Amino acid sequence: MDTGFDLREHGGVDVFLRDCPTRAVLDVIAGKWTMLVLVALADGRPMRFAELRRRLDGVTPKVLTQTLRALEREGLLTRTVYPTVPPRVEYRLTRLGQEAGGLVQRITDWSQANVAVMQAAREEYDGRAARQLPGAAS
Amino acid sequence: MDTGFDLREHGGVDVFLRDCPTRAVLDVIAGKWTMLVLVALADGRPMRFAELRRRLDGVTPKVLTQTLRALEREGLLTRTVYPTVPPRVEYRLTRLGQEAGGLVQRITDWSQANVAVMQAAREEYDGRAARQLPGAAS
DNA sequence: CCGCATCCTATTGGATACTG
């Protein structure tokens, strides 16, 4: 179980070096749709491709597939094909995936609770920027 | 305080529509370095530009600036300039930012605890893929 | 129904050099 990385060699738990394994995980969940998939499946209930596609409004099939494959590769998701006709494929988070989904859901819950605050911050920031760049027209 | 979005109009709390405000937040923290910045500053201690740059090994000044500005815009970070010479600029998470940082840190902690499992999953997945695409050479 | 193949664009991120 050697991961080829020892935090102690690099001076502490909070150093973010180029080859830190945490980065690999972060890079995966940083995908545009990944966290949404994780939250959608966080409760452990399996879901079919089309259903996921509907819940993630705007995702194209290609990108959804890529996202699902990446999660499968990481061991967070299982893909089960039922050889029926028409074909039926179910996606379900593993135990590990559910843990991740739960953590991500905390973030989405938190952000929903603070949407208004952040929108206000954004507007104030943009307003300040606009005043400092007095622009040409009207 | 109207955000222009009412979840009830769209059929539930767990629908991820194109204009869902949660998406905006997710898009911000999904940046390649954003979560690392959030964790680095999660304890509330301010940090200077160069110090951050050292901790996020590999980040270029341009990208770090972009990341910091995005967080500032969202109201998660404050940028304080001390008009000394040489110049001194401190970055510090707001209360909101610290909350976010705490949540992200749970994810990084979790991923560090499960690095080995995920690496194993990755290798098994890749191995299976290699066996199914029997490749040309040797 | 699931999702791959192809092609294409846009955005992100990086390298390098330079400035207040």
Next chain:
DNA sequence: CAGTATCCAATAGGATGCGG
């Protein structure tokens, strides 16, 4: 020290159409 400016590369993401 703390960035900005410029240019460039990578890749993520999207549109469309077909195949099992």
